[in-house]
Amino acid sequence: MAVEPNRDVNAHVRRLWRHRGTTVPTPRRGPRQQLDLDEILQTGIAIADAEGLAAVSTRAIAARFDKSSMVIYPYVGTKENLLALMQDHASAMPSWDDPGASLADALHAWAEALFDVYLAHPWLTDRPWSQASQGPNEQDWLERLLRILDAWAVPPSARPSTVTMLYATVRATAGTAAAYQRMNQQGMAEWRERAEATMKLIPDLCQRYPMSTRLEPVTPRWQDAPRAGLAGAVELLAAALGSAGAAAGPRLG
Template sequence: MSGTSREASSAGGGAQQVEAHVRRLWRHRGVAAPAPRRGPQRRLDLDDVLDTAVQVADGAGLAGVSTRAVAAPLGLSAMGLYPYVGTKEQLLALMEDHASVLPAWDDPGTSLADDLAAWAEQLFALYRRHPWLTELSWTEAPGGPHQQDWLERLLAVLERWRTPPGSRAPVVTTLYAVVRAAAQTDAGHARAAAGDGAAAWREQAAATQRLVGDLDRRYPRAHALVQHAPHDWQDAPRASVRRVVDVLCEGLGTGGRPGRAPAGP
């Protein structure tokens, strides 16, 4: 085979892999899942495979996810997993969307800030259930149907409260970034509480206060910040999300709460 023929064959194979991956992502939204081209028929449902993969990630974190770790509970080899999910990167993308089902909730409808906070709280809760989701790059999100559902719900809130169109993209980016960062901090708090991290931190803080006795005079603003922090330090990440929402709405000119009247149907 000539070099040109090999390049064309490789490009065609890559395009087929991408199409198969998109078909898997959108298999429950009217797109036919890819059928095996050769070999025995698949005996497992893709949802069952992804349920197992998500369980592995929930228990061992993203670092514990490998084709072998996912395949073993299913009675498959690592290579036997490929016809179901494609490459390791495609497996992670499928897992990300599979775990990101949009729950049902009613918007408060009392202000833009309240409706945005409700959306942010739900996303924060999703990250709390699956902390490994925050380790995946949002800029490289697979764009599957469940993730599209989250974005569409957020944009619907912004539209309903007549948020200026030019401000919507920055609000979306900011909210996703803040909720993700807060959830990462929350996961760190959970790990510290489960181990000896919190005790070690307190021990170091006490030693610092003892050895640098004028710490509060050297850094008065940081010292004063503690007075306005939530009493429950473990609740600080979640509480910060609500405060950022209020600040965003103030910047948009809605006054946080109550916001401007929502648009009609």
Template sequence: MAAEVEEPVNDTVRLLWGPPAKPTRGPKPALSLERIAAAGIEVADAEGLGAVSMQRVAALLDFTKMALYRYVPGKAELVALMVESAVAEPPAAPAGGHWRDQLTAWAEELTRSFGAHPWLLDATVGPRVMGPKELAWLERVVSALDGHGLTGAERMDAAVLLAGHVRGIVEQSRAAGAEGSPEAQLLAVLGTLIQRHAADYPALAAAIAEPGGQDNALDFGLARILDGLAALIDQRAARP
């Protein structure tokens, strides 16, 4: 009988899912993947993902860049380690908890995670290998919607939709910086113009003039997404 051929494992998979290969040459390992990831996160938190390099991280750890390469093959793998280390744990799924409450908690915690490390927005785009902790975020959404009449593809799409909404709001907040919320900045820039030209933009002028307005784009969008999922779930449940 032919021997089974093992599929090749790339460096990112090896580093994230382990066990990592140990350096086979040179002195006894003095670094750990945890320390390396922490150094990269320190740089990214302070200056953004673009400031992260193998040279910069090695210097922060008081090692040479060549020494760092004994543990991490390159920047792509370094960033993957940083993401897996920096991303928060997904909220635990309570026994018997309603799917809507679970997804609300999920979106709120993801917002906090991106807010704590804004560079995660740049590091988590495109097709790539996810680590165990990050993949658990996807598992939480798919699991919460299991058994409610949605297909596997629809449950996956729901996770993408929720994450996209959170990312969009956090991205706007990052652009706004410490100067206020995106909505408040937009009104500060355009409010006077809209009022001055209210005859041309009557709906906008009336909307911004209404009392009781507040910056709640995250909650408003999240509620509407969940309303849509609830309508689809109810529709499927009503099928004969």
């Protein structure tokens, strides 16, 4: 017996790939094309950027258009589908040229570009990998990274781990950088107060933890530490990948 296709899934995939060859399903009820899907998603992204992912709802988005939440549903489907559409829409990859000087430079350009996207939309790092959108914009990032690894002859067996390490590092450092940006004067004062109290109440802290307490900061300005840490991590990873093929330069053609 043939299994009927899931129309909700099909509709969602058509929305995800609407600019790459599919057509957006039109609402079945009410006047057609009252709203534009891109505008709906941009509105949801603006809400998430300003107030966090928890503030996003069809009701909140609809209010921006002076509509009811029921008007939004036919355009996006379920709440999870809405978030996935927003995620892919916000992940659009900017254009840049891959540096040809070294594998480290090419990886750093990729990582910096993704870091900036995550920093512009911090809620993207709140979305777990299990909720990847499977949309074209997110796919672009992976394809671009794999093309870099292929161009520099990184062994295929090393590519999955490299992808995992890079994505994890970019997400973690961008999330920290975003948290630093949100930290106000009170938050910084509380952090210093805790640090001073720890040194006072645990006077032998440096003796207990000699390695960690003597660790040199990655950069003098603590707010810049996440980005600087990302750059250092990419350098270490590129060095570890420094096989004969990668060290010989990019593969041409």
